[in-house]
Amino acid sequence: MSEKTMNLTLKVWRQKNENTKGKFVTIQAKGISSDMSFLEMLDVVNEDLTRKGEDPIYFDHDCREGICGMCSLHINGQPHGPKQGTTTCQLHMRSFHDGQTIVIEPWRAAAFPVIKDLAVDRTAFDRIQQAGGYVSVNTGGVPDGNAIPIPKIKADEAFESATCIGCGACVAACKNASAMLFVSAKISQYALLPQGQAERYDRAQAMVEQMDKEGFGACTVTKACEAECPVGIKLTNIARMNRDYLNAKFFKEKTIHS
Amino acid sequence: MLDSKIPEGPLAEKWSKHKFNLKLVNPANKRKFTIIVVGTGLAGASAAASLAELGYNVKTFCYQDSPRRAHSIAAQGGINAAKNYQNDGDSVYRLFYDTIKGGDYRAREANVHRLAEVSVNIIDQCVAQGVPFAREYGGLLDNRSFGGAQVSRTFYARGQTGQQLLLGAYSALNRQIHTGKVISYTRHEMLDVVMIDGHAKGVVTRDLKTGEIEAHEGHAVLLCTGGYGNVFFLSTNAMGCNVTAAWRAHKRGAYFANPCYTQIHPTCIPVTGDHQSKLTLMSESLRNDGRVWVPKTVELAEKLRKGQIKASDIKEEERDYFLERKYPSFGNLVPRDVASRNAKMMCDEGRGVGTTGLAVYLDFAEAIQRMGEDTVRAKYGNLFDMYYQITDENPYKQPMRIYPAVHYTMGGLWVDYNLMTSIPGLYALGECNFSDHGANRLGASALMQGLADGYFVIPYTVGDYLTNLGSFAPVDKKHPAFEATRKEVEDKVKKLLSLKGSKTVDDIHKKLGHIMWEYCGMARNENGLKKAKGLIQELRKEFWSDVTVLGDNEELNLSLEKAGRVADFLELGELMVDDALNRSESCGGHFREESATPEGEAKRDDEHFAYVSAWQYNGDNQPETLHKEELVFENVKLTQRSYK
Ligand SMILES: Cc1cc2nc3c(=O)[nH]c(=O)nc-3n(C[C@H](O)[C@H](O)[C@H](O)COP(=O)(O)OP(=O)(O)OC[C@H]3O[C@@H](n4cnc5c(N)ncnc54)[C@H](O)[C@@H]3O)c2cc1C
Ligand code: SF4
Ligand code: FES
Numbered sequence: 063m064s065e066k067t068m069n070l071t072l073k074v075w076r077q078k079n080e081n082t083k084g085k086f087v088t089i090q091a092k093g094i095s096s097d098m099s100f101l102e103m104l105d106v107v108n109e110d111l112t113r114k115g116e117d118p119i120y121f122d123h124d125c126r127e128g129i130c131g132m133c134s135l136h137i138n139g140q141p142h143g144p145k146q147g148t149t150t151c152q153l154h155m156r157s158f159h160d161g162q163t164i165v166i167e168p169w170r171a172a173a174f175p176v177i178k179d180l181a182v183d184r185t186a187f188d189r190i191q192q193a194g195g196y197v198s199v200n201t202g203g204v205p206d207g208n209a210i211p212i213p214k215i216k217a218d219e220a221f222e223s224a225t226c227i228g229c230g231a232c233v234a235a236c237k238n239a240s241a242m243l244f245v246s247a248k249i250s251q252y253a254l255l256p257q258g259q260a261e262r263y264d265r266a267q268a269m270v271e272q273m274d275k276e277g278f279g280a281c282t283v284t285k286a287c288e289a290e291c292p293v294g295i296k297l298t299n300i301a302r303m304n305r306d307y308l309n310a311k312f313f314k315e316k317t318i319h320s
Numbered sequence: 321m322l323d324s325k326i327p328e329g330p331l332a333e334k335w336s337k338h339k340f341n342l343k344l345v346n347p348a349n350k351r352k353f354t355i356i357v358v359g360t361g362l363a364g365a366s367a368a369a370s371l372a373e374l375g376y377n378v379k380t381f382c383y384q385d386s387p388r389r390a391h392s393i394a395a396q397g398g399i400n401a402a403k404n405y406q407n408d409g410d411s412v413y414r415l416f417y418d419t420i421k422g423g424d425y426r427a428r429e430a431n432v433h434r435l436a437e438v439s440v441n442i443i444d445q446c447v448a449q450g451v452p453f454a455r456e457y458g459g460l461l462d463n464r465s466f467g468g469a470q471v472s473r474t475f476y477a478r479g480q481t482g483q484q485l486l487l488g489a490y491s492a493l494n495r496q497i498h499t500g501k502v503i504s505y506t507r508h509e510m511l512d513v514v515m516i517d518g519h520a521k522g523v524v525t526r527d528l529k530t531g532e533i534e535a536h537e538g539h540a541v542l543l544c545t546g547g548y549g550n551v552f553f554l555s556t557n558a559m560g561c562n563v564t565a566a567w568r569a570h571k572r573g574a575y576f577a578n579p580c581y582t583q584i585h586p587t588c589i590p591v592t593g594d595h596q597s598k599l600t601l602m603s604e605s606l607r608n609d610g611r612v613w614v615p616k617t618v619e620l621a622e623k624l625r626k627g628q629i630k631a632s633d634i635k636e637e638e639r640d641y642f643l644e645r646k647y648p649s650f651g652n653l654v655p656r657d658v659a660s661r662n663a664k665m666m667c668d669e670g671r672g673v674g675t676t677g678l679a680v681y682l683d684f685a686e687a688i689q690r691m692g693e694d695t696v697r698a699k700y701g702n703l704f705d706m707y708y709q710i711t712d713e714n715p716y717k718q719p720m721r722i723y724p725a726v727h728y729t730m731g732g733l734w735v736d737y738n739l740m741t742s743i744p745g746l747y748a749l750g751e752c753n754f755s756d757h758g759a760n761r762l763g764a765s766a767l768m769q770g771l772a773d774g775y776f777v778i779p780y781t782v783g784d785y786l787t788n789l790g791s792f793a794p795v796d797k798k799h800p801a802f803e804a805t806r807k808e809v810e811d812k813v814k815k816l817l818s819l820k821g822s823k824t825v826d827d828i829h830k831k832l833g834h835i836m837w838e839y840c841g842m843a844r845n846e847n848g849l850k851k852a853k854g855l856i857q858e859l860r861k862e863f864w865s866d867v868t869v870l871g872d873n874e875e876l877n878l879s880l881e882k883a884g885r886v887a888d889f890l891e892l893g894e895l896m897v898d899d900a901l902n903r904s905e906s907c908g909g910h911f912r913e914e915s916a917t918p919e920g921e922a923k924r925d926d927e928h929f930a931y932v933s934a935w936q937y938n939g940d941n942q943p944e945t946l947h948k949e950e951l952v953f954e955n956v957k958l959t960q961r962s963y964k
Contacts, residue, residue: 065592079875097592099710105597105826108878112824117871118878122385124558126598128706129483130389152709177529178876181385185506188386192498196491197450201370201775202441204448208405211459221452221477224484228388257450 066096068160072107074119075167077176080183084176086165089119096156100143101126101133103155121180128152128292131227134234135180136167141231141290149229149292169230171239173277184230186276187244194268195248197257210256220254223247225293232287232295238279243287245273246303247295253306263310270307322575322934322949325736326430331955332412335434338737339780343787350375352792355782356523356538357381358510358565361390362482362489362767363750364544366774369492372501374779379536380493381508381525383560383881388490391546391558392770395482396603396703398466398474399767401439406463410471412436417956418469419765422655423730423758424908424924425958426578426932428951430737431755438776439768443475445775449488453477467604467763468653468963474764479603479702485767489774510565511812511884513541513572513746514805520572520746521795522802524809528881531873533810535802537795540745540782543569544774547729547751549582551889551896552841553833555726556588556601562885563892566733566752574741575934575947577734577754579892580900583761583909584842585727586659589710590679599725600710602703604763607652607659609687609696610720613639614680618670625677631719642666650963657760657909657922658963660724664842665920667723674721683719724842728766730757730909731899734934734949738781739773742934745785749773754932759908813873816883821866825882828863832856832886832893840893840900845913849901853894860890895935895944902946905929917960926958 070091077084091107098106101123108118124132133150137143143153158164166180174182212220224247232243249266252258258265281300288297327338345353353376357368360382372378382390402415415436420427443461447453453475454462466474477484496502507528514522514535522537548563549555570576587607589600615621616638623629642662644651652659663680666672673679688696693716697704704715711721733741733748735755740747750770757765839852863886871877906915906922907929915923932949 095593095595097712098595099597102595102597106595109824109826112868112870112879113822115868115870120876120878124384124389124560125391125394126559127394127600129480130384130391130393130558132384132389148709152706154709154712156712181876184385188388188494188504188506191388191491192494194498196495197448198495199445199448199492200373201366201445201492201779204444207403207443207447207453208460210447212455213459214455214457217452217455217459220450221454221484224452224477224487225480227483228386251452252450255450255452257448 066160068094068096068155068158070094070158070161071163073163073165074180076119076179078178080175080177094155096154098155099126099151100135100137100153100155101151119180120178123151126151129227131229134169134182134229134231136169136234138165141169141234142292146289147292147294149227169234171233171278173239173241174230174233186278187228187230187241189276190241190245190269190272191248193272194261194265197252198261212256216254220251223250223254223295223299226295227293229292231290231292233278235286235290236279237284237286238282240281240287241273241278242281242300242303243291243295243297245269246299249303249306250299253302263306263313266303266306267310270303322734322742322947323736324428324949325738326428327737331429331433334430335437342780342784345783345786347375349792351377353377353786354379354538354795356536356541357544358523358542359390359544359546359750359752360387360490360493361392361544361546361750362486362770363752363774364390364542365486365489365493366771367542367544367749367778368502369489369496370775370779371782372496378496378502379505379538380502381505381510381523383507383509383528385506387493387504387506388487390486391561392486392767393483394558395767396479396601397605398464398476398481398764399442399485400466400473400764401443401475401768402436402473403440403443405461406472408471410473414471415439415473419756419762420758420956421961422760422762424760424961425758425926425930425953426907426951427756427758429953429955434777435756435769435772438772441776442768442771446485446488449491451477451484451488464605465608468650468655469762482767485771489771509881510545511809512568512805513743514801515572515743516799516801519744524806526809526813529876531875531877533806533813535806537797537802539786539789539795540747542747542749542778543733543752544749545752547732548892549726549729551832551893552726552836553829554591554596554599556585556599559598562888564885564888566748567888567892569733569741569743569746571937572743573937574743574746575734575936576731576895577932577934578731578759578899579896579935580840580903580910581730581759581908582726583656583728583730584660584724586656586663586724587682587722588725589707590674590676590721590723600706601725601727602707602722604656606682606700606703609699610652610682610684611641611686612643612652612659612680612682613641614666614671614673616640621671621673621677624673625675631673631681640671647963654963655760656763657911661842661911663722663724679721679723681719682722684715685719688716728761730754730759730761734932738784739777740781740785747778747782749778759910813880816869816880816887817873819864819867819869819883821868823862823867825867825869825879825886828859828867829882829886829889831859832889835859836893836896840897843911843913844900846901846904849897853897856890856894856897863887863890898944899933899935902933903929924960
């Protein structure tokens with residue numbers, strides 16, 4: 063590990079609230095260590111601003127371990143910055159160099175309005191999950207955990223889909239601001255497991271319809287989402303979701319017409 | 321007087337009998353009650369979902385933008401349950417026994433036994449929800465041994481058990497939000513409890529987005545707000561973790577139990593510099609295969625620190641595998657407190673490694689040789705990647721550097737067997753209460769406790785309280801207590817916003833962290849603690865006279881959010897010190913240097929300290945009153961823990 067110190071020029075999106083217009087503000091970040099995380103760099107900048115009596119930059123973050131999905135910065139044109147497979151909080155300043163200009167923006171999507179500076183409202187994601195992202199079981203009265211063996215390959219595949227951290231980078235990466243990767247990950251987790259079968263098609267339909275209602279765009283398979291997803295959620299999830307959604311419509315129509 | 325309400329009867333029958341004796345609320349009447357759940361981590365989400373399923377109206381609150389982001393999400397290692405799927409001799413009684421012993425005999429037998437009993441139901445519940453636990457080739461659930469347990473009882477989902485369990489509870493919660501039984505408030509911080517006639521009847525919250533300060537009414541209030549490790553500034557907790565909810569409740573009359581019991585986790589990535597904002601934990605499953613060592617001599621350690629030699633230059637006979645040497649039967653798998661303290665001892669002796677000297681090695685060279693790099697990658701790949709990401713060092717090629725970090729707080733709001741605090745109608749669940757881990761928590765048992773409290777305990781116990789209210793009438797929202805409490809919170813916010821000094825909130829928080837770590841951390845002594853008390857009092861004055869809080873109330877306000885939390889930490893810190901001073905024995909995570917065996921191991925004093933310390937608040941800057949709940953052990957024999 064070789065620590066370096068650098069000076070950077072930040073162009074940061076500042077916006078007071080949802081109802082005001084925002085703009086880029088240039089801020090100098092001096093004496094930044096290459097060992098800092100990106101958010102620690104912003105902490106240092108914020109401490110300086112505060113000492114000068116200026117409002118610190120608001121950004122969302124919590125765990126700083128790459129798992130809560132709260133951090134959400136668009137850095138030099140890329141959600142979560144230049145490094146693949148990492149969240150903003152796990153990005154370190156050694157990925158940048160002395161004298162560099164860094165442009166920092168919030169996620170841009172109609173369904174994710176900016177609420178202040180770099181923070182956006184992602185509650186649309188919660189509403190999609192509420193529409194059907196569950197197995198309808200109550201607490202208690204369930205069978206023994208080992209009553210249903212699940213082939214390891216299936217379980218592992220379901221796990222891969224379940225790793226989505228709900229950050230929204232896929233939406234921010236997509237020129238249509240589509241939420242397909244996020245929604246399909248959840249639908250796939252349940253579609254792959256026996257527990258999810260009973261409600262499989264209803265779930266797909268309910269979640270997709272809510273997604274459309276929230277104003278997310280369509281998928282035109284540019285694959286930008288897959289490239290920017292910090293946990294590597296695969297496009298194959300989207301294909302599975304589309305199949306299930308079509309099946310849902312088909313079954314529904316069958317019930318209506320029979 | 322403290323009444324723990326532990327049911328009569330033989331240990332294994334207490335919970336079933338108690339469940340039978342608890343009064344039930346008629347299904348048609350449940351919808352007449354509203355329950356407030358603050359916090360949506362494992363404890364809060366599971367409680368809220370289960371109560372709503374039963375028919376209660378529930379309101380949930382969390383400070384993040386979504387319930388799914390509670391810090392439970394960060395748990396890596398796993399969750400214990402006494403399923404004995406591995407046929408290796410596990411049982412409810414063994415899990416109970418291990419937890420009591422691991423907690424250094426400072427937890428209640430009855431609570432811990434209940435925890436062990438319901439642990440098996442938790443796994444069934446999570447599987448039914450579609451939580452993708454690790455499985456074996458035959459399709460059945462896989463287990464591993466964790467945190468020094470002699471049996472394999474830990475269920476896991478790769479390195480993200482917490483996220484998968486939380487998403488399970490979150491999905492159950494979402495289902496209830498969808499039905500309208502739960503109203504979820506996100507980006508809301510709870511800042512006070514509303515008290516009417518000595519009972520908790522609501523909370524006051526601040527909408528972090530709009531600044532609106534609002535009172536919410538409920539027939540009961542459940543605090544599920546997590547731990548207070550961030551009093552140390554640096555910890556493995558999320559940045560927003562706080563004591564505010566618990567502390568404000570404490571100031572309204574809820575006793576705070578065992579505040580000095582903190583757990584310092586041995587396998588974290590060491591601090592690099594002043595800019596550090598948090599510490600990253602690496603699952604202790606790493607100790608299953610990694611070997612902990614430092615050089616045998618200070619000279620070699622010095623050369624390492626100066627970068628003159630590398631770890632690989634140190635010959636086998638020049639290495640001190642100190643855990644294996646001192647604890648031959650447990651070796652690298654000794655409990656967390658023992659591993660942490662020993663790492664500190666090595667560094668204090670001048671044998672620490674890394675540029676700061678505050679690190680020991682965790683070496684996988686032998687494991688790679690034994691199992692091959694691919695197997696090691698399959699087992700620990702994500703942890704190795706994370707380490708590489710943060711340190712820029714490749715753990716396949718050179719040993720990891722680790723150092724202990726504050727990780728978990730066993731102390732918390734005092735609760736009785738029903739999880740009710742000393743305020744009627746106010747409950748505490750999960751890490752926010754003190755209940756089950758005594759003076760030291762075993763690995764993979766916090767997730768178990770959070771879900772046990774939420775899914776399987778509170779749905780029974782809260783009903784008994786509600787029935788005893790003797791009325792189904794809605795809470796009178798017009799009662800003056802609501803507006804009065806709301807106004808008090810508003811005034812406090814205004815006071816914070818009026819502070820225009822020269823220090824930032826983080827300046828003060830970092831100072832507090834240093835004091836706590838230095839004097840109330842891994843080892844404590846009377847002089848240090850007394851000194852810390854004075855330092856904290858001074859720091860509190862400095863905060864109120866010289867800190868600066870910018871911006872307005874009516875917006876997302878970073879300074880204001882932090883200031884409120886740090887103000888509470890500054891008060892809690894002093895209570896932790898008082899508690900540590902009072903407990904002049906060593907037990908679990910609380911090591912008093914004055915109370916050690918000749919070999920330097922922690923020495924308990926059961927004669928004088930087999931009790932829970934429950935502190936009562938008496939007003940600003942007033943000493944708190946200590947209440948003692950004697951711990952009665954009818955089933956296990958108290959022995960000095962030995963991992964030799
Ligand atoms: C890095 C890490 C790894 C861990 N690994 C393991 C493990 O492998 N196994 C294990 O058993 N345990 C582990 N633990 C411990 C365990 O994760 C926690 O103890 C447990 O998840 C706490 O759950 P909880 O529901 O009590 O609180 P949390 O999950 O912390 O939830 C707290 C909730 O309260 C809300 N909240 C807090 N304050 C307020 C307020 N004032 N107003 C409104 N809302 C508020 C938050 O928004 C959040 O929703 C780990 C802990 C850490 C930090
Ligand atoms: S799919 Fe990937 S990018 Fe999209 S929300 Fe999930 S983790 Fe984030
Ligand atoms: S802060 Fe939690 S994922 Fe980045």
